[in-house]
Amino acid sequence: MPSQPFDFDEMFRIQAECEEKLKGTHPTRTTRHRIKSINHLNDHGSKLISNPLAIIAESLLRTYEKARDSVQSVIAKLFPRHEQVIRNDINSSIIGRLTFAELKDYHVPIHHMHIELWAKTRWWQWIKLSQTDTNINGHFELSFDMSVIHRNRIAKTIRFEIYHTDTHHFNEHPTENKAIYRAERLNRLFKTIKINKGDLTGMSYNMGTIPLYYWEYRRDTKLPRVVIKDHDLDAPQKYPKERMDAITTQFIPIELITRKHLSKIKKGKPLTIEEIQSDYPENLTVAMEKVKPGITRSDQWFGDRMINGMYASTLDKDPENPDLYWLYYHWSSYDHRPDYAFNDISMKFSINDEGYFIPQSITLKGPTSPDGSPNSKITLTPQDGQKWEAAKRVARVSGGILTEMDKHFTETHLNTEQYAIAAYRNIRRNPVGAILFPHLRNVVLINHTADKILVKKGGYINRATALTKTGIKKRVSDVLGTLDWKNWSPMKPLSDKHRYALAANLYYEVLESYIHEFFEAHEEDIIAEWHEIYSFSNDLVEHSVEPFLCGHLQKAHKVNPGQGEAAQPEDWYTKENRMDLNLKRPLVSDEFKALSHITTTNVLNKNHQEECDRELTALKKACAYVIFNATFGHYWANSKQYDDIGEIRYSSLGIRLGTDPIGVFGPEQDDSISPDLTISTQMMWWSNMLSKTGYGYIMKNEQGDINPLLIHKLKEKEAAFAELGVDIYTIQSETNI
Amino acid sequence: METSIQKTKRTAIGRWVDRIQLYSTAQLFSVLIAVTMGLKTRQRMSHNNGIGAKGTFTFDLDPDIPPHHFLEHGKQVSCQVRHGMATFYDDAMSAIRSLSLKLSDQPFASPFDMNLNTGSISLFWNAASFLKLAKMRRQKWGIEYQDYYKKYPIGKAGAISTLRRNPTSFANLTYYAKTPFNFVGKDGVQRYAKYRAIPYDPQVEESGMIPERDKLEPENQRIIPGETRSRNYLKKELAERLKDQTVKYWFQIQIRKAEANDSESIFNCCIDWDEKEFPWMNMGVIELNEIMDWDSSNVIGFSVTNLPKGLDFIKAKSIYDYNSLNYMRSKMGIARKARLLGYKLFGKPVEIPENDNRNSSTIV
Numbered sequence A: 001m002p003s004q005p006f007d008f009d010e011m012f013r014i015q016a017e018c019e020e021k022l023k024g025t026h027p028t029r030t031t032r033h034r035i036k037s038i039n040h041l042n043d044h045g046s047k048l049i050s051n052p053l054a055i056i057a058e059s060l061l062r063t064y065e066k067a068r069d070s071v072q073s074v075i076a077k078l079f080p081r082h083e084q085v086i087r088n089d090i091n092s093s094i095i096g097r098l099t100f101a102e103l104k105d106y107h108v109p110i111h112h113m114h115i116e117l118w119a120k121t122r123w124w125q126w127i128k129l130s131q132t133d134t135n136i137n138g139h140f141e142l143s144f145d146m147s148v149i150h151r152n153r154i155a156k157t158i159r160f161e162i163y164h165t166d167t168h169h170f171n172e173h174p175t176e177n178k179a180i181y182r183a184e185r186l187n188r189l190f191k192t193i194k195i196n197k198g199d200l201t202g203m204s205y206n207m208g209t210i211p212l213y214y215w216e217y218r219r220d221t222k223l224p225r226v227v228i229k230d231h232d233l234d235a236p237q238k239y240p241k242e243r244m245d246a247i248t249t250q251f252i253p254i255e256l257i258t259r260k261h262l263s264k265i266k267k268g269k270p271l272t273i274e275e276i277q278s279d280y281p282e283n284l285t286v287a288m289e290k291v292k293p294g295i296t297r298s299d300q301w302f303g304d305r306m307i308n309g310m311y312a313s314t315l316d317k318d319p320e321n322p323d324l325y326w327l328y329y330h331w332s333s334y335d336h337r338p339d340y341a342f343n344d345i346s347m348k349f350s351i352n353d354e355g356y357f358i359p360q361s362i363t364l365k366g367p368t369s370p371d372g373s374p375n376s377k378i379t380l381t382p383q384d385g386q387k388w389e390a391a392k393r394v395a396r397v398s399g400g401i402l403t404e405m406d407k408h409f410t411e412t413h414l415n416t417e418q419y420a421i422a423a424y425r426n427i428r429r430n431p432v433g434a435i436l437f438p439h440l441r442n443v444v445l446i447n448h449t450a451d452k453i454l455v456k457k458g459g460y461i462n463r464a465t466a467l468t469k470t471g472i473k474k475r476v477s478d479v480l481g482t483l484d485w486k487n488w489s490p491m492k493p494l495s496d497k498h499r500y501a502l503a504a505n506l507y508y509e510v511l512e513s514y515i516h517e518f519f520e521a522h523e524e525d526i527i528a529e530w531h532e533i534y535s536f537s538n539d540l541v542e543h544s545v546e547p548f549l550c551g552h553l554q555k556a557h558k559v560n561p562g563q564g565e566a567a568q569p570e571d572w573y574t575k576e577n578r579m580d581l582n583l584k585r586p587l588v589s590d591e592f593k594a595l596s597h598i599t600t601t602n603v604l605n606k607n608h609q610e611e612c613d614r615e616l617t618a619l620k621k622a623c624a625y626v627i628f629n630a631t632f633g634h635y636w637a638n639s640k641q642y643d644d645i646g647e648i649r650y651s652s653l654g655i656r657l658g659t660d661p662i663g664v665f666g667p668e669q670d671d672s673i674s675p676d677l678t679i680s681t682q683m684m685w686w687s688n689m690l691s692k693t694g695y696g697y698i699m700k701n702e703q704g705d706i707n708p709l710l711i712h713k714l715k716e717k718e719a720a721f722a723e724l725g726v727d728i729y730t731i732q733s734e735t736n737i
Numbered sequence B: 001m002e003t004s005i006q007k008t009k010r011t012a013i014g015r016w017v018d019r020i021q022l023y024s025t026a027q028l029f030s031v032l033i034a035v036t037m038g039l040k041t042r043q044r045m046s047h048n049n050g051i052g053a054k055g056t057f058t059f060d061l062d063p064d065i066p067p068h069h070f071l072e073h074g075k076q077v078s079c080q081v082r083h084g085m086a087t088f089y090d091d092a093m094s095a096i097r098s099l100s101l102k103l104s105d106q107p108f109a110s111p112f113d114m115n116l117n118t119g120s121i122s123l124f125w126n127a128a129s130f131l132k133l134a135k136m137r138r139q140k141w142g143i144e145y146q147d148y149y150k151k152y153p154i155g156k157a158g159a160i161s162t163l164r165r166n167p168t169s170f171a172n173l174t175y176y177a178k179t180p181f182n183f184v185g186k187d188g189v190q191r192y193a194k195y196r197a198i199p200y201d202p203q204v205e206e207s208g209m210i211p212e213r214d215k216l217e218p219e220n221q222r223i224i225p226g227e228t229r230s231r232n233y234l235k236k237e238l239a240e241r242l243k244d245q246t247v248k249y250w251f252q253i254q255i256r257k258a259e260a261n262d263s264e265s266i267f268n269c270c271i272d273w274d275e276k277e278f279p280w281m282n283m284g285v286i287e288l289n290e291i292m293d294w295d296s297s298n299v300i301g302f303s304v305t306n307l308p309k310g311l312d313f314i315k316a317k318s319i320y321d322y323n324s325l326n327y328m329r330s331k332m333g334i335a336r337k338a339r340l341l342g343y344k345l346f347g348k349p350v351e352i353p354e355n356d357n358r359n360s361s362t363i364v
Helices: A008-022 A052-078 A146-153 A241-267 A273-279 A284-291 A299-308 A386-426 A432-440 A443-455 A460-464 A469-480 A499-528 A530-542 A551-557 A609-639 A677-691 A708-716 A718-723 B012-039 B127-135 B146-151 B153-162 B212-216 B233-244 B294-299 B324-330 B333-346
Strands: A092-100 A114-121 A126-133 A139-144 A155-171 A182-195 A203-212 A316-318 A321-329 A344-351 A357-365 A377-380 B049-059 B076-086 B095-102 B113-118 B181-184 B190-199 B247-257 B281-291
Touching: A008 A284, A008 A299, A114 A139, A126 A139, A126 A146, A139 A146, A146 A155, A155 A203, A155 A432, A182 A203, A203 B146, A203 B153, A241 A273, A241 A677, A273 A677, A299 A344, A299 A357, A299 A386, A299 A499, A321 A386, A344 A386, A357 A386, A377 A386, A386 A432, A386 A443, A386 A460, A386 A469, A386 A530, A386 A609, A432 A499, A432 A609, A443 A460, A460 A469, A460 A677, A499 A530, A499 A609, A499 A708, A499 A718, A609 A677, A708 A718, B012 B127, B012 B324, B012 B333, B049 B233, B049 B247, B049 B294, B076 B233, B076 B281, B113 B190, B127 B324, B146 B153, B233 B247, B233 B281, B294 B333
Parallel strands: A092 A203
Antiparallel strands: A092 A139, A114 A126, A114 A155, A155 A182, A316 A321, A321 A344, A344 A357, A357 A377, B049 B076, B049 B281, B076 B095, B095 B113, B181 B190, B190 B247, B247 B281
């Protein structure tokens, strides 16, 4: 008797009902505890301020800071800094040059940095003497009237002030044309140098070369990372207070649950995975299982999550069977611990008549039991009963670590950081900064924290998964080497049920349209300040990692980008959402680089129409790629973590070989396979922290720097996004968690 | 970002405070020089290494020079010139060379004195920058003003302009007064004047221009390795030259009319006046025919106060005023008197010996 056809509608209805039920159920802080800072988060126990004395001291400190700020505010009102430059004749100047300070960077000029010269009088009044920007060689000349300084002996101190220009505020243009929202550059004080008034004797005063530790590249890694020695002191950016408040409110309850578990484990008190699970807020799979047991373990759910869940996998056509689609996880080349199931996994999917993705087989290569051979290989199908169910679990876990390491951490966090560093180092006057910066903000801060608690030796990935520190390092470098903006496009939808790809394309279309309109409105200024784009591109390429293609694909496509080779890949290979293998990689100092140049032209002439169009198109594409990854790409991989790795027995980031001879093919309830209690509660800590502590949304525009045009365009597509299960109000504007 | 500008105002009290500061700075400085250099070491403030010569000055006035009661075409007067260098006792060093002119045969009294140095622009531009230069000299073994040149690129440019290394003769150098003076002629119109002296033969090429290497580090004024020229070679060359010939210079003047909208920069000795707009005009011929001995050369003194009415120095308002340099010079009389007193009390300085005390700012 044929089995009853699977009711997809029922499954999605249950999903929708559970999602609706879970909305707003996340607990908020009800205790006195506070989080010291995001950088002090730790799955072993974050630095909380909990001692009553510490809380009182902290309150006093806050009161003091408030009082200090109030006094400063009053002083600022009493003695305002008027923007008018005071002078009669220009008869003096202060000259010099700004360069980056790091050893390799010492002669690299900092162009277009805004600088001002101020005098503070004996009566605390401020006099603006001069202002300028450095030129493209980093040189500056602040021309001023020396008589103003010496006038009536009023000037007491002279301050040379260097400003960041890394954020904008959008003002709506009075005309109907929304593309012309005016981006007002906001300058933030970066460094003040006091000048001895007596040194200003007229003519030119040379401050010489001023090296600034400003968005420096780290030299201890080949990855393009920024130098942050002390997160709270010398980081190039700071979280806004609202971000701290949000995480305090949202995360303290979770932190306290984890602390309770860790304390119990430490004291040897009884605790089970089920107890751990029940202490945390329900996630999607737990909620759905309560409605219909087994629903989240079904093949149909598995297929849908692999394609449309957190994993959002890129499928190739199966080279062996054109009717199937192939998904492959390769891990065996990466250094790992032997007690974990860390198989190379090959999955085959079919698409049914309704467009849904159905898993057909899962092949696990490598040991699946404690005494398994590294060369063992087993292919399982839905007909294999418990083993098939267990294989899906191994695949979910493997997909979990892959999504976390490759898609989330590398493809969005690290990938965005490389663009952020290059952009903040180079873009100041070019209007492109106004559309990039809101999405590049704070990524380096969270990446710095992730280094410490997630990926370094002893970090969560190292403890909870098979990957060693060496394995993590190589994996991250390899994945970053597969990423490039050029000729990139979002994943191609394989059916009308491929919701992730449809949503990604819809979002990308919105971005393209927004960027196109923005460029039309600001084309002249973008062209005029093209040198910044040239320098941005140079920094990107120069600091990029080497391109990477795994040995299997090198062999299949007969191409190795690491050797500067390019070739058209085989037809079965999906080209979307991937590096273009047909492009030859740029060569820098005898090393091929993963990233392509956005431009190699220092000056753009608008009279050369063809060249202008080509270069501007490349820049638009690069902007779209960067914003896509920093916003939608990150939102998808991050926000769905609690759905897909928020149930310990359903999936985690690591699965052990267990103690039973059947190894990973044992039941979910086998605690020797599941993560241990510490890792389990820490996994819940992580998935809550990543998915449930949001701040910085495009539609909310908390910092006021998102172009209203983008908000407007997203709003126009709200219904279309909703149909694909995307709530536009939850799309983050920045990669900050 | 567009710069919006607001004009500033100056109060009467401020002006008075400026003047008091200028006066007290000049007085203090001159007393300091009088005590520490004039009396104690019997030195001038600078240019101690020099030699005098006597001769005549014949007024040969360009017709475009506005009439002035002091300037009489064809008149010939006695004159003295002291050629010197600052601030080392070694002719073979890279150094500023000077020509100080006195239209008189007296050691000090004169109707017209003028101090001129090589190079058209100076290392400093007002009293404040001069004091800064003095403070930042930090001379050691012929290297000086390192920090000053780093902080003040115009000062470095001035050094490159003024320094001369191993010129073949004082007679083939061009000397500039650099600071402007008043020129109020018979018509009563306010004008300003700059002076210079050039070799009589315009075809003579100026020697001793510092090579490119020295331009990179003007602070290094030391003799070149393996130098064979002596500490006194240039003074000796002048003495030898005057044994069988005269040394002649054109004394020239550059005049500009004061305009209501003149910028203060026209008084800046670090900025040349446009020679096309304000051409150099002949004022007279200096003809030297007799060398002076070491003692006579030391006794002679020059001052900006020795100028006829209408050709005097321009009044200054503050230490930042470009004209404050001549104001400071005008107050140096006490230093000269202290030096002469030192000669009487302790004897005159010895002549620079021909020895191996090279790169030195002391005689022995």
